[in-house]
Amino acid sequence: MNNNVLQVLLVEDDRDLAASVADYLLLEKISVDHAYNGQAGLTLVLENSYDVLLLDLMLPRMNGLTLCEKLRQQGIDTPVLMLTARDTLDDKIAGFSAGTDDYLVKPFALEELIVRIQALAKRRSGQVRKLQTAGLTLELDTKTATRDGQSIKLTPSEWTLLETLLRASPAIVSRQELEHVLWPNDLPDTNSLKVHMYHLRQQVDKPFSKPLIHTVKGQGFVINNA
Incomplete structure (x- = not known):
């Protein structure tokens, strides 16, 4: 094409x-x-x-x-x-x-x-009810997350981060954008996002052989199967 x-x-x-x-x-x-x-x-x-x-x-x-x-x-x-x-x-x-x-x-x-x-044509629809990539799936109506058929338990903040990353995938999401999504009115200290991303990776990546969440130095975070 x-x-x-x-x-x-x-x-x-x-x-x-x-x-x-x-x-x-x-x-x-x-x-x-x-x-x-x-x-x-x-x-x-x-x-x-x-x-x-x-x-x-x-x-x-x-x-x-x-x-x-x-x-x-x-x-x-x-x-x-x-x-x-x-x-x-x-x-x-x-x-x-x-x-x-x-x-x-x-x-x-x-x-x-x-x-x-x-x-x-300049955007993707926000109306989708399922987000998925490389075996990772978010069912937005039921608020359930799975990877390779295994259930993933997420806190509300982890869900918000993962949904934001999946909606953008394969594009990179900046640290500032993720911070704004979690704390739209009052940004916390500089380590808060790092702590949330660590816990998200523990749920999404640690039990599996290949990580999906990647840090792009100086740019932000991305979900892909690379």
Whole structure:
């Protein structure tokens, strides 16, 4: 894949609308895959990597809300833009509850669609309900942590640190950012974060053969399998 080209999946059963949207996106140098039903859309998401997902709300075989919920439950954090003719507050609340990141009501201007896509592509979704890498998994709804199937017991502070590192992975998180997450209003002494990271490593890394939490000198901390 060309990293300079945005990769978008459009899941829309209205073939005329899908063709118009796809043609316009291609003119804007945005690559488009297309599925006509929710089940086919789920398959494509699991098989490929996308920058943004465009989901119609009313889809055959699996509606957009159900599709979005399944993706979030599986830890997929690709931003979702829901396309729908429904514009009531209840409909929007249902969409955000299912894991949608943005809403665009039909009929919409294609120029606005491009702007929304470009904005969403700059970030990952915060709506994901599972974080995982290299056998380490956080289930956000149940507040459970496991590594290679073994349960990990974490204090609230350890959970916050691990969630922050996993959400950023494989990027490095600075010491200052972690301190702000733990102590947003009143920073403690300089050794406090070091002590918390030590205890987190005791839970996440010590029982296993390979560490996942690494210190990057002068930059911060990172979770990876290197």
